Amino acid sequence: MRPPLVLTVAGSDSGGGAGIQADLKTMLALGTHGMSVLTAVTAQNSLGVQGAWELPVDAVRAQYRSVVDDIGVQAVKTGMLSSAELVETVAELIGGTDAPAVVDPVGVSKHGDALLAASALDSVRTKLLPVATVATPNLDEVAQLTGVHVESDTDLRRAAAAVLEYGPRWALIKGGHLHGDAVDLLTDGSQEHWLRAPRLDNRHTHGTGCTLASAVACGLAKGQPVPEAVKAAKAYVTGAIEAGFALGGGIGPVDHGWALGRDASSV
Numbered sequence: 001m002r003p004p005l006v007l008t009v010a011g012s013d014s015g016g017g018a019g020i021q022a023d024l025k026t027m028l029a030l031g032t033h034g035m036s037v038l039t040a041v042t043a044q045n046s047l048g049v050q051g052a053w054e055l056p057v058d059a060v061r062a063q064y065r066s067v068v069d070d071i072g073v074q075a076v077k078t079g080m081l082s083s084a085e086l087v088e089t090v091a092e093l094i095g096g097t098d099a100p101a102v103v104d105p106v107g108v109s110k111h112g113d114a115l116l117a118a119s120a121l122d123s124v125r126t127k128l129l130p131v132a133t134v135a136t137p138n139l140d141e142v143a144q145l146t147g148v149h150v151e152s153d154t155d156l157r158r159a160a161a162a163v164l165e166y167g168p169r170w171a172l173i174k175g176g177h178l179h180g181d182a183v184d185l186l187t188d189g190s191q192e193h194w195l196r197a198p199r200l201d202n203r204h205t206h207g208t209g210c211t212l213a214s215a216v217a218c219g220l221a222k223g224q225p226v227p228e229a230v231k232a233a234k235a236y237v238t239g240a241i242e243a244g245f246a247l248g249g250g251i252g253p254v255d256h257g258w259a260l261g262r263d264a265s266s267v
């Protein structure tokens with residue numbers, strides 16, 4: 001039987017922990033067929049981002065059309081989009097596609113490296129967020145996009161309301177950068193779903209945001225309602241963080257294959 005079709009529009013992380021690589025691994029682990037539109041290439045490892053190069057707009061547009069016009073998609077996920085021009089192009093492409101879209105408005109990596117030009121923020125607010133089914137900003141991205149600074153779980157409500165003003169159907173505000181339990185808030189302005197997991201004492205958390213957003217897209221491609229898809233995605237990312245492993249000299253990746261069983265030697 002054909003697996004659900006999920007497309008990621010994102011940048012490459014050469015270290016394999018975040019970006020396109022995290023997205024495709026998540027899609028495989030969750031039983032879907034992952035496809036990719038590359039927007040940028042980063043030279044990246046456990047210590048940070050050493051370089052980043054955007055792809056031309058025509059190359060992004062051509063990849064997207066190749067996938068959607070022949071194969072089709074049941075959900076789209078966006079990640080690093082780098083520039084205002086790429087943000088606007090991707091927003092236009094998603095707006096013309098009949099599939100739910102999970103928008104991770106990637107701004108800065110865990111190490112503080114900018115993955116989106118400051119000049120692109122307005123395009124994210126006015127072009128990309130309005131076409132999102134679910135927007136999944138972390139707290140730094142909420143602050144950049146809305147000016148709301150979250151310091152406690154209760155501030156997540158204010159953050160979500162500010163994000164919803166820009167037009168996504170649902171906001172999933174990730175409280176991963178707070179202290180205490182890892183609490184996220186999903187809301188469409190009328191329903192509220194609080195997602196709570198114990199804070200795991202593992203420094204190898206590279207790629208958490210990409211992994212969560214991709215897992216949500218997988219659930220949507222399977223036909224799950226948004227709250228169900230987000231709940232399953234939260235369980236998947238929590239397991240992946242728990243199994244995160246050391247790599248290089250810095251922050252290692254989450255383990256996307258944690259739920260698959262690891263004995264590849266017998267294959």
Ligand SMILES: Nc1ncnc2c1ncn2[C@@H]1O[C@H](COP(=O)(O)OP(=O)(O)O)[C@@H](O)[C@H]1O
Pocket residue numbers: 137138139174175176177182183184197198199200201202205207208209210212234237238241
């Ligand atoms: N140490 C941790 N323990 C458990 N869950 C975490 C931890 N750090 C992040 N999370 C969860 O991982 C997901 C991604 O959040 P976050 O790390 O804030 O995203 P980003 O990678 O975009 O900064 C959220 O569900 C968040 O609650």
Ligand SMILES: Cc1ncc(COP(=O)(O)OP(=O)(O)O)c(N)n1
Pocket residue numbers: 010011012013018019020042044079080106108109110111115205206207208209210211
């Ligand atoms: C190419 C690329 N895209 C996105 C990110 C950010 O990924 P995220 O899941 O938010 O993880 P951290 O960088 O915060 O660990 C990235 N680093 N590279």
